Amino acid sequence: MPITIAVDAMGTDGAPRPEVEGAILAAREYDVRVLLVGREDVLRPELKHHHAASSLPIEIVPASEVITMDEKAAQAVRSKRDSSMRVGCRLVRDGKAAGFVSAGNTGAAMATAKVVLGSLPGVDRPALAQVFPTSTGGASIMLDVGANVDTKPQNLQQFAIMGDMYFRAIFCDSSQRQPRVGLLSIGEEESKGNELTRETFKLLKQLPLNFIGNVEGRDVYSGSVEVIVCDGFVGNVALKVSEGMVRAVRAILKQSLQASFMRKTGAMLARGAFKDFKKRLDYTEYGGAPLIGVKGVVIVCHGSSNANAIKNAIRVAAEFVRAGVNQKIAEQIHAAGLEFSNGVAKAAN
Secondary structure, X not given: OXXXXXXXXOOXXXXXXXXXXXXXXXXXXXXXXXXXEEOHHHHHHHHHOOHHHHHOOEEEEEOOEOOXXXXXXXXXXXXXXXXXXXXXXXXXXXXXXXXXXXXXXHHHHHHXXXXXXXXXXXXXXXXXXXXXXXXXXXXXXXXXXXXXXXXXXXXXXXXXXXHHHHHHHHHOOOOOOOOEEEEEOOOOOXXXXXXXXXXXXXXHOOOOOEEEEEEXXXXXXXXXXXXXXXXXXXXXXXXXXXXXXXXXXHHHHHHHHOOOHHHHHHHHHOHHHHHHHHHHHOHHHHOOEEEEOEOOEEEEOOOOOOHHHHHHHHHHHHHHHHHXXXXXXXXXXXXXXXXXXXXXXXXXX
């Protein structure tokens, strides 16, 4: 039976075209049913441009309001009760959709998810988890990459717990070792970093995780660590720098390969390898970042997302549902014997 995913059709910079096209691609390629949430007077004509959409499991769910990128999250969530974000989260809460995808205002998406869906037991703040490809052919995840700009050590501790369990649920099988968890800092020594990282280091040492200590920015892609923990300010900067670097590398490589006839010939012969290289580093192939820690599946995408990014965000949402990640996080927190006191997790005696 197809999994139903709701999509905020008013979220991207170019809405609703990327959302509609992405929904069509996802409905064709994956076993999903898509609910496009937004202004019906805008969505209906856009869907009519795609004749094939009429035969696909895509429906429109009306929402009369839109939360824009420049609005203050808390105020918008309170005042716009019929926004596409709020309606989409309600569909998940009421069991009419298994997951929700939005490329709108990140702060508003997190606030709406917390208000409508609520947090998992013991979680103070949800975190956005982003997948990064590694040079070893695997993947690492970083959290938080933008949901929380200002955090406390106990928030980062919770991110580590959720990141560990998310990675195990999605990327590990029973035969693999426990993922390595690292704290992003400016040096490997315990004394390095600011007050936040030094206090967080002490808390992470107390947990039954495979905590390997501080890691640096160069470790994100090295494959030496699977789960990287940081606050949302640092994580978002790291994410945006990475995306800029990828665009620059691709542009420089293209210029170099077109510099001479011999290089062009070599590039033609290696076209398959370059295509694979481009795909592995293309953020649109990873869809969006799951908002870990809420009672429901919520995927947050870039405002500049294209149809391919929306398609893959829908895929990620469906995979998240099929893997039962939220249930596993809750179960494994309980199984690990962790107790929360004032937001701080400790192993129970």
